[in-house]
Amino acid sequence: MRERSMVPEPEFESYYGRQIIKTPTWKTPDVPLYLFLGGMAGASAVLAEGAAVTGNEPLERVTRIAAASGAGLGTVFLVHDLGRPERFLNMLRVLKVTSPLSVGSFILAPFSALSSAAAASQVTGRLPRLGRLAGAGAALFGPPLATYTAALLSNTAVPAWHEAHRELPFVFAGSGASAAGGLAMLLTPAAQNRPARRAAIAGAAVELTAAELLKRRLGMVAEPYVQGRPGLLMRTASRMTAGAAVLSLLGGRSRLVSAVCGATYVSASLLTRFGVFEAGLASARDPKYTVVPQRERLAAKASAKTTV
Amino acid sequence: MRTNSFHGPLADVQGDAGYEEHPPRMGFFTDTSVCIGCKACEVACKEWNDVPDDGYLLSGMSYDNTQALGASTWRHVAFVEKPLHPTTTDLGLPGMGPPGWDTHESGLPQAAPSGEDQATASGDSGVRWLMSSDVCKHCTHAGCLDVCPTGALFRTEFGTVVVQPDVCNGCGYCVSACPYGVIDLRKEDGRAFKCTLCYDRLKDGQTPACAQACPTESIQYGEVDELRDRADRRLAELHEKGVDVARLYGRDPDDGVGGDGAFFLLLDEPEVYGLPPDPVVTTRDIGSIWKHVGAAAATLLALGAASFAGRRR
Numbered sequence: 001m002r003e004r005s006m007v008p009e010p011e012f013e014s015y016y017g018r019q020i021i022k023t024p025t026w027k028t029p030d031v032p033l034y035l036f037l038g039g040m041a042g043a044s045a046v047l048a049e050g051a052a053v054t055g056n057e058p059l060e061r062v063t064r065i066a067a068a069s070g071a072g073l074g075t076v077f078l079v080h081d082l083g084r085p086e087r088f089l090n091m092l093r094v095l096k097v098t099s100p101l102s103v104g105s106f107i108l109a110p111f112s113a114l115s116s117a118a119a120a121s122q123v124t125g126r127l128p129r130l131g132r133l134a135g136a137g138a139a140l141f142g143p144p145l146a147t148y149t150a151a152l153l154s155n156t157a158v159p160a161w162h163e164a165h166r167e168l169p170f171v172f173a174g175s176g177a178s179a180a181g182g183l184a185m186l187l188t189p190a191a192q193n194r195p196a197r198r199a200a201i202a203g204a205a206v207e208l209t210a211a212e213l214l215k216r217r218l219g220m221v222a223e224p225y226v227q228g229r230p231g232l233l234m235r236t237a238s239r240m241t242a243g244a245a246v247l248s249l250l251g252g253r254s255r256l257v258s259a260v261c262g263a264t265y266v267s268a269s270l271l272t273r274f275g276v277f278e279a280g281l282a283s284a285r286d287p288k289y290t291v292v293p294q295r296e297r298l299a300a301k302a303s304a305k306t307t308v
Numbered sequence: 309m310r311t312n313s314f315h316g317p318l319a320d321v322q323g324d325a326g327y328e329e330h331p332p333r334m335g336f337f338t339d340t341s342v343c344i345g346c347k348a349c350e351v352a353c354k355e356w357n358d359v360p361d362d363g364y365l366l367s368g369m370s371y372d373n374t375q376a377l378g379a380s381t382w383r384h385v386a387f388v389e390k391p392l393h394p395t396t397t398d399l400g401l402p403g404m405g406p407p408g409w410d411t412h413e414s415g416l417p418q419a420a421p422s423g424e425d426q427a428t429a430s431g432d433s434g435v436r437w438l439m440s441s442d443v444c445k446h447c448t449h450a451g452c453l454d455v456c457p458t459g460a461l462f463r464t465e466f467g468t469v470v471v472q473p474d475v476c477n478g479c480g481y482c483v484s485a486c487p488y489g490v491i492d493l494r495k496e497d498g499r500a501f502k503c504t505l506c507y508d509r510l511k512d513g514q515t516p517a518c519a520q521a522c523p524t525e526s527i528q529y530g531e532v533d534e535l536r537d538r539a540d541r542r543l544a545e546l547h548e549k550g551v552d553v554a555r556l557y558g559r560d561p562d563d564g565v566g567g568d569g570a571f572f573l574l575l576d577e578p579e580v581y582g583l584p585p586d587p588v589v590t591t592r593d594i595g596s597i598w599k600h601v602g603a604a605a606a607t608l609l610a611l612g613a614a615s616f617a618g619r620r621r
Contacts, residue, residue, distance in 0.1 A: 012579065013577060013579045013580050014579055014580075014582070015369075015386060015388070015579070015580065015581055015582030016369045016582075018375070018376065018582055019489070020488070020489050020579070020582060020583070020584050021484075021486065021487065021488070021489040021584070022378075022483050022484070022486065022489045022491075022492055024480065024483060024484040025480035025483045025484075025492070025493045026480055026484070042608070043608060043612065046608065046609060046612030046613075047612055047615070049612075050612055050613060050615060050616035051616075053616065054616050081479075081480075082477050082478050082479055082498075083476075083477065083478015083479070083480065083493050083497070083498025083499055083500075084476070084477045084478040084498045084499060085477075087458075087475075087476075087477035087478075088477060090458040090460070090475060090476075090477045091457050091458060091477070091479075093458055093459050093475070094457070094458065094459040096454075096456075096457065096459075097594070097598070098314065098454035098455065098591050098594055099454065099455045099456060099457045099481065100455075100597075101455065101457040101479060101481050102457035105457060139609075139612075142608075142609075143604075143605035143606070143608040143609045143612075144601075144605050146605070146608055147601045147604040147605045147608065148601055150600075150601060150604070151597045151598060151601045154590075154593075154597050155455060155485065155590050155591065155593075155594060155597055156451075156455075156481075156484035156485050156590055157451060157484065157485055157486060157487040157489075157587075157590055158484055162590055162593070165593060165596060165597045165600060166596070166600050167600075168600075169600045169601045169603070169604030169605075170600075170603075170604045170607065172604065173604040173605065173607055173608040173611075176608065177608055177611055177612070181615075195615040195616045196615070198614070198615040199611060199612060199615040202611045202614070202615065203611065206607065206611065284484075287579070290584055291579045291584070291585060294584055294585045294586035294587070295579075295585055295586075297586050298585060298586045
């Protein structure tokens with residue numbers, strides 16, 4: 001493995017090598033798919049409103065439908081992941097700021113309603129003013145929808161997710177923008193997809209920068225993002241995103257190049273979410289990532305005490 | 309409205325949760341120095357709480373076939389077996405120890421070997437035994453409770469943390485949020501389960517089943533304030549006797565979870581028993597988490613708007 005760390009394995013004790021925290025029970029592919037769809041849908045709602053303001057009807061149509069179907073499909077995966085799916089409405093019993101899943105439910109529910117209304121109005125041509133109003137509302141809930149999922153992962157005891165809480169929202173924001181832009185590039189005529197192309201390129205830049213910062217800041221806890229299967233997923237995703245960004249900068253005006261770039265952005269965003277998700281699972285399964293950073297923290301506290 | 313504190317010491321846990329009048333905070337002090345590994349606590353817990361079995365596999369981990377806390381294991385007795393005099397010559401023979409014996413034998417602070425005369429040595433094999441009955445810590449700042457989106461997990465009037473099975477929808481967030489790896493989903497049921505500190509028995513003024521069954525008073529039940537004093541006295545007593553490896557775990561209200569409602573006296577580093585050495589409730593960082601999400605959401609909105617700026621097409 002080329003990118004494997006050359007630092008010697010840290011020594012630590014454990015109970016028969018067993019993991020300390022539990023592996024998250026969230027299912028694959030339900031949850032990573034939801035992370036992807038939420039990001040794509042949220043960013044699409046923003047593009048839809050931009051398209052509406054600038055009178056770009058073909059782009060508006062594509063992004064409105066993308067926002068609504070992303071939210072709808074995402075909700076299906078989210079409900080399917082529950083141990084008791086018939087009780088999914090219990091999510092709306094309370095609103096707790098300490099629970100990103102609770103806050104997220106109150107983002108997803110209005111977003112789904114508003115984006116569906118906007119898309120329905122767009123497709124049928126009925127109630128255009130209400131449709132625009134709903135679309136503007138969806139555009140406001142869109143960015144929170146695309147990024148709260150980072151809080152969902154970070155607000156856990158899972159080392160690779162929790163320690164990444166500063167960068168992960170930006171990884172998801174960028175990944176959502178490049179997915180939404182990419183999907184619009186794939187489905188909109190080249191003459192009208194310039195804003196989508198720009199959003200995808202900017203999203204790619206945000207995502208790649210944030211992911212790089214994450215790997216540098218996390219030290220040993222970043223290992224799951226570069227090693228093994230999640231590492232392969234992350235590497236493939238970032239190469240695809242970077243490639244699509246370069247290609248769309250150079251030849252985005254061609255319909256064919258635009259479509260190829262668009263599909264690449266979308267696939268890369270999907271891979272990124274699987275990579276981030278699986279990196280977290282890997283960090284939960286190995287007691288090293290729980291014990292060693294906590295030991296280092298205790299040692300730092302102890303040495304701070306003695307020097308004072 | 310009062311604001312809840314998300315970390316740090318908390319004098320009135322129930323008051324912070326909204327109880328105006330309430331009984332004192334109740335908890336466990338598990339003194340592992342007198343644990344004999346009889347597993348009466350495991351059995352009593354299963355019996356009283358009607359917890360289903362979770363398999364009859366042999367683990368190869370000393371006498372511990374229970375292996376870990378989980379949805380259907382609310383008390384878990386750990387058995388740590390370590391040779392007192394590790395052999396110095398490696399004959400390259402297959403190891404006799406449990407899996408992971410060699411790989412994780414460590415060079416960390418060598419508190420352990422000094423426990424030679426402080427733990428049970430069995431015959432001439434020279435094995436040091438550590439036994440410890442683990443349980444849900446009923447944290448002052450409980451990650452599971454903080455992240456539960458349905459309100460199924462709640463703080464009782466006794467300051468303990470309990471799941472309401474009729475509300476839980478099995479989202480599994482609590483499982484990822486527990487820094488100790490205590491709570492889990494029961495697969496065939498779909499919902500999350502863990503120790504209730506025998507909420508039903510407490511309401512009736514009774515002692516939790518595990519503490520009631522413990523023959524050596526290793527598991528002590530009582531008011532948390534009183535248990536903390538008792539633990540301090542026991543620690544001082546052991547230190548006086550020269551058992552310098554003894555330490556308290558989860559007793560300190562200044563730790564990352566604001567102190568545990570169920571805390572321990574251990575004879576080695578926490579990780580030797582499968583416990584995290586410095587657990588921190590994830591919600592301590594919730595302010596920073598939302599701040600970064602907010603900034604990222606604003607970035608996405610700005611990025612979207614900027615994509616339409618300039619020359620219109």
